[in-house]
Amino acid sequence: MIPSNVYRTPRWLAVSLLSAAVATPVLAQEDPIKVGILHSLSGTMAISETVLKDTVEMLIEQQNAEGGLLGRQLEAVVVDPASDWPLFAEKARELLAQEEVDVIFGNWTSVSRKSVLPVVEELNGLLFYPVQYEGEESSENVFYTGAAPNQQAIPAVNYLMNNVGVERWVLAGTDYVYPRTTNKILDAYLKSHGVADEDIMISYTPFGHSDWQNIVSDIKEFGSQGKKTAVVSTINGDANVPFYRELGNQGINAADIPVVAFSVGEEELTGIDTAPLVGHLAAWNYFMSVDTDENYDFIDAWIEYTGDDMAVTNDPMEAHYIGFNMWTEAVKKAGTTDVDAVKDAIIGVTVPNLTGGYAAMMPNHHITKPVLIGEIQDNGQFSIVWETPSTVAGDAWSDYLEGSRDLISDWRKPMECGNYNVVEGSCGGSEAEVE
Amino acid sequence: MWMIRAFLPGVWLLCLLLGLALMAQAQEETGQGQALLESLDSPSYDAKAEAIEAIIVSGDERSRRWLDELLGGKLQRHKDTGRFVIVLENRGRNWPVIDALTLEDAGEMSRRDLDGIGINNALRGQLQSALAMLDLYTDDVDDRRDAARELLGSVDAPMVEPLGEVIANEDDAEVRRLLDQALAIHRLDEGDIDAIAELAGSLNSRVRAALNSATRSDDPLVADAASAALADIEQKLRLNSGLETLYFGLSLGSVLVLAAIGLAITFGVMGVINMAHGELIMLGAYTTWAMQQLLPGQPGLALVLSIPAGFLVAALAGIAIERSVIQFLKGRPLETLLATFGVSLILQQLVRTVISPQNRTVVSPDWMSGSLMINEGLSLTLNRLFVLGFALVVFACLMLVMRRTRLGLEVRAVTQNRAMARSMGIRATRVDIMTFALGSGVAGLAGVALSQLTNVGPNLGQNYIIDSFMVVVFGGVGNLWGTLVAGLSLGVINQVLEPWAGAVLAKIIVLVFIILFIQKRPRGLFPQKGRAAEG
Numbered sequence: 001m002i003p004s005n006v007y008r009t010p011r012w013l014a015v016s017l018l019s020a021a022v023a024t025p026v027l028a029q030e031d032p033i034k035v036g037i038l039h040s041l042s043g044t045m046a047i048s049e050t051v052l053k054d055t056v057e058m059l060i061e062q063q064n065a066e067g068g069l070l071g072r073q074l075e076a077v078v079v080d081p082a083s084d085w086p087l088f089a090e091k092a093r094e095l096l097a098q099e100e101v102d103v104i105f106g107n108w109t110s111v112s113r114k115s116v117l118p119v120v121e122e123l124n125g126l127l128f129y130p131v132q133y134e135g136e137e138s139s140e141n142v143f144y145t146g147a148a149p150n151q152q153a154i155p156a157v158n159y160l161m162n163n164v165g166v167e168r169w170v171l172a173g174t175d176y177v178y179p180r181t182t183n184k185i186l187d188a189y190l191k192s193h194g195v196a197d198e199d200i201m202i203s204y205t206p207f208g209h210s211d212w213q214n215i216v217s218d219i220k221e222f223g224s225q226g227k228k229t230a231v232v233s234t235i236n237g238d239a240n241v242p243f244y245r246e247l248g249n250q251g252i253n254a255a256d257i258p259v260v261a262f263s264v265g266e267e268e269l270t271g272i273d274t275a276p277l278v279g280h281l282a283a284w285n286y287f288m289s290v291d292t293d294e295n296y297d298f299i300d301a302w303i304e305y306t307g308d309d310m311a312v313t314n315d316p317m318e319a320h321y322i323g324f325n326m327w328t329e330a331v332k333k334a335g336t337t338d339v340d341a342v343k344d345a346i347i348g349v350t351v352p353n354l355t356g357g358y359a360a361m362m363p364n365h366h367i368t369k370p371v372l373i374g375e376i377q378d379n380g381q382f383s384i385v386w387e388t389p390s391t392v393a394g395d396a397w398s399d400y401l402e403g404s405r406d407l408i409s410d411w412r413k414p415m416e417c418g419n420y421n422v423v424e425g426s427c428g429g430s431e432a433e434v435e
Numbered sequence: 436m437w438m439i440r441a442f443l444p445g446v447w448l449l450c451l452l453l454g455l456a457l458m459a460q461a462q463e464e465t466g467q468g469q470a471l472l473e474s475l476d477s478p479s480y481d482a483k484a485e486a487i488e489a490i491i492v493s494g495d496e497r498s499r500r501w502l503d504e505l506l507g508g509k510l511q512r513h514k515d516t517g518r519f520v521i522v523l524e525n526r527g528r529n530w531p532v533i534d535a536l537t538l539e540d541a542g543e544m545s546r547r548d549l550d551g552i553g554i555n556n557a558l559r560g561q562l563q564s565a566l567a568m569l570d571l572y573t574d575d576v577d578d579r580r581d582a583a584r585e586l587l588g589s590v591d592a593p594m595v596e597p598l599g600e601v602i603a604n605e606d607d608a609e610v611r612r613l614l615d616q617a618l619a620i621h622r623l624d625e626g627d628i629d630a631i632a633e634l635a636g637s638l639n640s641r642v643r644a645a646l647n648s649a650t651r652s653d654d655p656l657v658a659d660a661a662s663a664a665l666a667d668i669e670q671k672l673r674l675n676s677g678l679e680t681l682y683f684g685l686s687l688g689s690v691l692v693l694a695a696i697g698l699a700i701t702f703g704v705m706g707v708i709n710m711a712h713g714e715l716i717m718l719g720a721y722t723t724w725a726m727q728q729l730l731p732g733q734p735g736l737a738l739v740l741s742i743p744a745g746f747l748v749a750a751l752a753g754i755a756i757e758r759s760v761i762q763f764l765k766g767r768p769l770e771t772l773l774a775t776f777g778v779s780l781i782l783q784q785l786v787r788t789v790i791s792p793q794n795r796t797v798v799s800p801d802w803m804s805g806s807l808m809i810n811e812g813l814s815l816t817l818n819r820l821f822v823l824g825f826a827l828v829v830f831a832c833l834m835l836v837m838r839r840t841r842l843g844l845e846v847r848a849v850t851q852n853r854a855m856a857r858s859m860g861i862r863a864t865r866v867d868i869m870t871f872a873l874g875s876g877v878a879g880l881a882g883v884a885l886s887q888l889t890n891v892g893p894n895l896g897q898n899y900i901i902d903s904f905m906v907v908v909f910g911g912v913g914n915l916w917g918t919l920v921a922g923l924s925l926g927v928i929n930q931v932l933e934p935w936a937g938a939v940l941a942k943i944i945v946l947v948f949i950i951l952f953i954q955k956r957p958r959g960l961f962p963q964k965g966r967a968a969e970g
């Protein structure tokens with residue numbers, strides 16, 4: 001094990017290197033700009049992450065076809081962290097210290113992001129994280145282009161409460177950090193809206209759970225109490241297929257007990273026979289069925305890139321699309337790929353999203369997104385039944401959790417703090433834990 | 436039959452059926468049809484609900500088709516021309532369509548140009564009860580029963596009178612009973628206390644939902660009566676829920692038995708620790724997927740053919756593993772474990788690279804979807820029932836092979852005393868290959884069955900390997916009966932624990948239990964006795 005401070009570049013050195021780079025742009029034109037891609041291509045998460053690697057590669061190809069960036073070509077550096085959380089940190093170190101990439105697009109699970117976080121902060125890298133997550137984090141070096149809980153979970157629950165009239169809630173999730181935090185936020189949110197304790201059922205299952213008989217039967221029983229019941233599902237990945245299958249077989253249809261899922265997208269539905277699922281819901285910030293020209297162009301480009309006529313697009317892909325375009329805009333604005341300059345330039349950058357609006361990078365390193373609710377169709381697509389009237393800005397620290405309520409994140413000068421406590425008037429540092 | 440009924444009075448239903456009788460006239464009213472569909476194409480769901488009502492009342496002969504297609508999301512509109520079409524197949528980029536008004540072929544349209552007429556769950560409920568109302572007039576008794584069941588809890592005031600007519604003319608007692616209950620639920624919602632007597636004793640979950648909401652009624656008499664009726668029902672349900680848990684347990688157990696029984700041969704009988712066992716299961720599941728790709732549109736036939744195919748594919752893979760790795764590591768369990776673990780990783784990544792890292796869709800045939808209703812409160816899911824039966828059949832066949840065939844005899848001889856068996860003229864190497872192929876083939880069969888329960892993806896096998904070893908060790912190494920009993924009992928224990936301990940804790944408790952049990956009886960439930968035990 002090499003002591004980590006060997007890799008640390010002194011700040012004065014970084015600054016002088018930066019000025020050298022600015023002073024001699026002619027030299028820099030020779031080398032390509034390196035873009036690191038940190039997505040699992042093997043192991044359990046390959047199912048979700050492989051397409052994200054392809055997406056970034058496609059975006060790089062498109063950018064190069066348009067003449068590159070700052071007159072330089074982009075070059076993808078792909079590593080495979082193999083769904084192994086500690087390996088994510090090692091691979092991130094490899095990307096930043098050995099390959100000296102200018103930016104990293106990567107990660108899916110929160111645990112992998114947490115493992116990469118100290119490396120990216122130590123080596124002062126840039127990481128674009130494209131997946132919806134539990135919030136309660138803000139790092140100077142990470143840009144969260146996926147949804148925070150207030151951009152997905154809370155609006156979905158509002159929809160069920162106000163438009164569907166749901167009074168009883170099942171919060172079902174896989175047993176790890178994202179469902180646990182999200183359910184904690186939802187539990188507090190529901191109770192603050194007058195939902196009684198006995199009208200909330202929380203159930204956790206292990207990763208890859210495949211025997212859902214008892215839980216589905218419990219949900220059925222819970223739903224037969226004469227009040228409209230809905231399931232809010234943070235069930236992750238593979239476990240969804242047998243869950244939905246069991247729902248269908250036990251005769252629970254969406255008109256009786258709708259299930260709204262936060263982790264089921266077009267990609268996951270390609271592995272399921274969707275006929276029994278018609279009408280169950282998902283909340284995302286993008287659906288492949290969104291009816292805009294930008295989206296059709298993106299889909300056509302993706303189909304052409306993959307060569308698969310049935311290829312589907314999904315929400316995290318759109319997040320990478322937005323993140324990539326934001327980064328290129330910021331690099332153009334800063335006139336350099338230097339991390340500190342890009343980090344400052346990117347706040348406030350606004351680029352089109354695929355749903356016909358714009359996404360802006362907020363000072364807390366989260367972006368603005370519309371929230372869409374879609375119902376599953378028999379062709380594995382979603383039909384959009386509801387959307388927020390305007391975009392919602394991501395909130396790093398939930399307003400519904402004790403301790404996180406008073407925190408704000410603002411990475412602009414002079415505050416430059418990821419968790420500023422407005423009550424105490426002090427910055428807790430970006431590593432502070434909330435509990 | 437329905438012609439007679441059509442002339443009976445009834446509010447909107449009458450109009451609809453009159454319309455059905457007057458087909459010819461309606462056909463000329465294309466303009467009216469266009470107007471009806473126009474009103475459906477509105478951004479507001481309330482307006483859509485009214486438009487659906489209008490379509491039902493219009494009595495247009497195409498309305499049934501429109502409502503069906505609307506429910507399926509296939510009724511769409513061309514963005515530029517405003518033409519209404521019905522999409523026949525909505526996968527890919529260009530979709531074949533027919534004209535919604537003339538129902539004639541309209542070629543193919545790009546999905547980019549089509550706008551679906553979206554519905555939400557509220558509208559879906561409305562459509563389903565409207566269609567159920569129509570289905571009450573079909574000739575098929577089962578369809579009528581399903582329709583009547585669908586109407587439980589969704590009867591509203593305008594439907595009461597036509598439903599009364601239907602009940603009066605219905606021959607089937609079950610349909611009459613269900614419709615009476617549907618009406619009683621409606622009356623209970625209106626606050627009629629007599630309705631409770633009619634609903635008492637029913638195990639149907641929608642009846643219970645109605646009674647539950649009646650317990651919160653403002654009228655204390657209604658509330659009390661509803662609570663009393665519910666208490667009575669809960670009593671009856673207790674037996675049901677016991678049976679249900681037992682079924683859940685046996686079903687989980689049968690999955691464990693299927694996954695483990697192949698291992699009981701390769702590990703139990705031959706003593707080979709095969710960590711790639713899970714991947715052999717995965718190969719069986721992928722065979723089912725491949726079969727369904729070869730026979731599109733016939734998932735049932737494909738599934739039946741997958742049984743021999745899955746066995747063969749996994750058996751051949753097993754032979755390959757045995758010849759290339761395991762035979763060189765005989766008697767070195769640690770090396771075998773590591774080498775076969777490597778093989779399992781290779782197989783997983785092979786599937787990821789060659790096929791896809793994504794899960795593959797395996798369709799369930801119709802006869803395996805849904806559930807078998809024992810009574811109103813207890814139904815058994817069909818896919819799991821089939822898997823339970825399949826597990827028992829596989830087990831019986833395996834017992835037959837091991838006990839009654841020459842191969843079984845030789846296998847037992849070789850495993851008990853290799854040298855002696857060889858001196859009796861048994862070709863031990865050949866027996867090794869055959870045994871390993873048999874165990875692997877059975878793993879393939881497990882994969883075929885699991886494709887109906889869980890995802891077919893590269894990680895399928897990993898999820899079952901630990902469970903499989905657990906069952907074999909618990910049951911007693913080398914004993915097929917032990918595997919059966921161990922699998923089924925672990926399944927039942929798990930499902931009994933799950934409701935009060937939660938899924939995560941239940942799994943842990945079962946593991947702790949097995950560890951303690953193995954401490955006490957290291958050779959499992961059914962230890963081998965006699966000379967075989969020393970070998």
